[in-house]
Amino acid sequence: MTNDIPGIKSSDVILIIGSDTTSAHPVIGSRIKYVVRHQNVKLIVIDPKKIDIADYATIYARQRCGSDVAVLNGIMHLIIKNNWYDKEYVEERCEGFEDLKKVVSEYTPQKVEKLSGIPEKQLQEIAQLFGTAPTASLYYAMGITQHTTGTDNVWSTANLQMLCGNLGKEGGGVNPLRGQCNVQGACDMGALPNVYPGYQKVIDETARQKFEKAWGKKLPEKVGLTVTEMLKAADEGKVKALYIMGENPVLSDPDINHVRKSLEKLDLLVVQDIFMTETAEFADVVFPASSFAEKDGLYTNTERRVQRLRKAVKSPGKSKEDWVILQKLANAMGSDWNYKTACDIQDEICSLTPQYGGITWDRVDEEGLQWPCPTKEHPGTPFLHKGKFARGKGLMKGIEFKEPNELPCKEYPITLTTGRVLQQFHTGTMSRKSQGLNNLAGPMVMISVQDAETIGVSNGEKVKVISRRGEIEAPAFVTKRIGKGTVFVPFHYREAAANLLTNPAVDPVSKIPEYKVCAVKIAKA
Amino acid sequence: MITKMIIDDKEVPFDQGQTILEVARANGIYIPSLCYHRKTGQASKCRICVVEVEGMRGLQTACSIQARENMKVVTTNDEILTARRLIVNLLLASGNHDCLACEANGVCELQEVAYKLGIEKPAFIIADKEKPEYDDSSEMIVRDIKRCIQCGRCIEGCNKTVVNEVLDFGYRGHETKVICDDDKIMGESSCVQCGECAQLCPVGAITDKKSIGKGRPWDLKKVRTTCPYCGVGCQLYLHVDENTNNVVKVTGYEGSLANDGALCVKGRYGYDFINSKERLTTPLIKENGKFRQASWEEAINFVASKFNSIKKESGSDAIAGLASAKVSNEENFAFQKFMRKEVGTNNVDHCARL
Amino acid sequence: MPALAIAQQKNKNYLSREDISQIAKIFDVSESYAYGVATFYTMYNIEKVGKYHIQIDTCVSAFLVGADAILARIEKKLGITAGQTTKDNLFTLSKIQDLASCGTLPVIQVNNKYYENMTIKKTEALIESLKAGKMPESDNSQNIVSECKILLKNRLNPKAKNIDEYKKSGGYQALNKALAMMPADIVGKVKEANVKGRGGAGFSAGIKWSFLPKDDPRPVYLIANADEGEPGTFKDRQIMEYDPHLLIEGIAISAYAITAKTAFIYIRGEFGWIADILEKAIKEAEKDGQLKHLTIIVHRGIGSYVCGDETAQIESIEGKRGNPRVKPPFPANLGLYGCPTIINNVETLSCVPFIVEKGAREFKKIGVSGSFGPKIYGVSGHVNKPGVFEYPLGTPLKTILKTAGGVKGKLKAVIVGGLSVPILKADEIENLNMDYDSCLQANTMLGSGGIMVINDTVSIPELALRTIEFYAHESCGQCVPCREGTQLVKSRLKGLIKGLGTKEDIDLIIKTCQTITGLTLCPLGDAFAIPVKSMVSKFRDEFESLVKY
Structure with a gap:
């Protein structure tokens, strides 16, 4: 998030696109509902499903899955046409406006209606409400990123916020909601193939030298492989060993059948986890790890707030904290790691990661600290891009709409989109150990009333969903909240794994797979 | 300008807009209150916070009167104590407030006031009370309506903190009760079981079902940490039974910037995995398609030598690693350092994209 | 709502x-x-009701004149008890608290219609007629005397509802005069006249108006409190039903004075037909061009005594449960929809045209020092000719009782200002004058001027029980002392009457009432604690005689 959670109260209009906020980020959902109900903030929700928070919206619009760029361009088209954009801001702080203007000028409400299914009039209402708001913020989650056009989508959200002068101020911002407790921290810490901690590029000579000096060893120069590329490389025999710490690609990655095949081809699969996950079952060696409740350390949340993790219970059996296992392994491979506590590692993080330069366990103790926080005296940064952008001028870029990789066709006429439900989490490794949560939410296929009628299923009856890659069976949840021609399947359940169906096609830049759109057919089971 | 007032002959500072109750609390002066809560605000329903304010006729509720410069307040005298005793007695007499098996025993605010006033049992019984209602239809939350004192905190919380808009007051007078939707049982209502109501309840009327009988508050250690589910980073307390090494309850941490005490159904009630019998407790090595237990030494050495040999035979880039969005910063740092420095590859990623 | x-x-x-x-x-x-x-308001039927919903007023004044006997007869005749519906779904029978018809008791409400001056014989005839599918006409005649000829001057003129008739006797001249004045001058006049609130609290209307914030951008609202619900009170309906334009003129002037562009008449829901009369009269006045500066909205209550409280009334108009608000802030600052709001009683507002037309000095010629102007007294209970009487403030109680045909039987006690004031024993009323100060000196209050006369056939413990039952029923349930305190007192009184009580119970009642006084969120706590305490302490011997152990 460019902005912080407490800043929600400073918005006049909030746009949620591609985030089932009350299910996936309930507490932020509550904050948004609060300002809508009690501070007269206006809410716009654009989502293929009429998600719960849409009940609080001034305007709810249902777009066709994968048409976000068209929708955002359409909104910008109207905002520019009606002069609702922030000219001064665009002139002073941004570049590339003419390019953007040229591209979006094509996206008339008529055209956007055709592409997205959002009626002309509704698009106009959205543009006016958003464009004329003094301060508007934008929230999104995986509904924006998990597309083959994910980067385009993200860029479009940034275009819109720059256009309206909403970046770099309280209550504004482009606010991606991070889906896991420390996905932000994992990125910040350089658990990515192209960057070191603090987003210092591995191809950057200076950065590399800095790390080489600190660690006393020559480091690789080439950008590494992403998850999906690793699996592909494993399938091709190029990657022979895979070390997985606390991840479960057998449920979380697209086209699970392919994932399984790839893992089987490995010479060595090491899985370090707290449970025998679907992935761990494929492993050659399993290391038992400590859970969050059994360790000290730091997590970084979606608003870049670094917060403490504190040890509450002892690790069961012989299980150990992940860093302890890593240290053992490093030393067994001939190295000389000598961290006494996780806090020692944090000291190293401080010295090598500019954004974390001033972040110590002591300082984050009570309220946490939001990076960037370069020095021990720095108070942290609630919102980014204040005054000017990190790169100087904000770059606007005209983005053309592209269709998703796999569209419904005669044989697979239905669009499948995937995501989360409130009561379960990710691949269920944690949440599905709770009987209560399982009682509340089991596998399901959310299906429109019309489609249910067509295939002759009623609520609770089993329905089969089949894609080019696999098939699953789960009880139907028949509802008006989803539109005709679309089904939604949560990906938490191994017994009805949505990712058996999904398309592994990825965004060319971010390498994020297109979980949100693929073509399926449905039938009564 | 420093503003000050006098409570029980003690000069205390205050901020504009603070109520007498808030000033007293900020200065360590005890005024009981059953309905006021920082998050749900003033309700003036329990009337137990009455004090005497110089220049004002009759007793005043400390939760509703704003502090003024040089205001003089008396928090305890015979009249005040009589009023407080009556209120506690009325509450004790009108509901089922036996503490023995009550989940709130030890954290109950009514019990606390009764204790401070030296009330062992109600001074009288109100005969015609018949409200035997116990709603355990919800998966995670139990409502013991006989213990409800109708302070309204749960309702304010449900509507103003988490904005799930399930609870409200229904009926009137002595029949007044907290209802879910149109007076449905909780398990059939639109409640999403975030548990905010249980967290705010000053007595044992709304409690966490899973924690019942699992430990007295004074026997449990509270450890503040960060929720392991989504990226909001809610701050919470794990309540730990140190004898059994179990987490038996989770509550939200009040005052934190990310969540201010609120949690969702997963964060509050999805903690079973920590104590799960299915946890991995020993390293495992697969032999002939089956796992066998191994010592750390064996498992580590096995992997280390494998990594070394693959490195040698196929190069560093034949090894790849996935870090985790669920482990700490320190551990992710250590992981990428391991991959880059010890293995010598940038093939490191995690499921940020998934 | x-x-x-x-x-x-x-x-x-x-x-x-x-x-x-x-x-x-x-x-x-x-x-x-x-x-x-x-579920807060009693007039919403969340259970199915029969075709004819028969509701009988069994509150204090009705209790005095034998409503219980009528109830028993209906129960017998329909074969159901109160709270039930007949098998054929024709009748639902309920007990109801105070219908504001104390001068014409016993009263039965059938659906939206009042049947007043009922007897057992008339009741039987009513039910027969209903069985035959016909709602008969009702007889609501009562004893009316207007000494001052200000508030009740048109009470006996059936045509006065009509605007032309109203104008014939000088109606709307005061408004025209007012509209030519500066608003502040009108406030000044009303202040000078020192007209005290006739709803019960007795607070000066002019002073209340002057609490409105100056130069505030928010709109100002005026609410005419027509929720007449205090047992023993049935005065405002006399004005609204028979002389609606007097109230409308009063509202029109007052609204102009406080710069309100919208006014509400919050009328209790049971007065459905009176609300219709008011709406018709407002239309007439609008058509006649009298209300160019103002919109008047008739807002019907839906069954709640506590909505007579200013802030509960505001909540109710806002469509919420009628829970009184915590004061401060007061409505003059933060009232309806968060705006400055003035709430005055119907009778108070009806005094305003006179003050404007004739001047404060003329107004002050009526009544006694500190209590100026006319007052409508409603007399019910054990008198020969109950009714409503308009006298100057300060008129001796004896005079009023005489007008009411004198006491029936031997006088035991009088409640002079509606149920919520302390009861007076027979010897305490000897020289009592009916004005604010004299009542205070007699350790009671003028209240709403609802006088309930009690003779020696009445058991005071029974009366106390009826009293607490009324307030327990009407408690909003927000605050502990009222919600639970009423239950405690009720249970102890019930126990005493059943012969199960002790002397300690009597002390407990007195002590509880004493502690509750001033402790509750709204005045309802005082409204039951004060009268019940006075009943128990003044007639303690009657209570003690019930103690068997």
């Missing part, structure tokens, strides 16, 4: 859960909120 009422009307007088849930959706409120509102 009106939506709920319409839904009920359209569905055989029954408010279904489906309708409530639909309405919640339409108004974008939670289901629990809507259901909470629907």
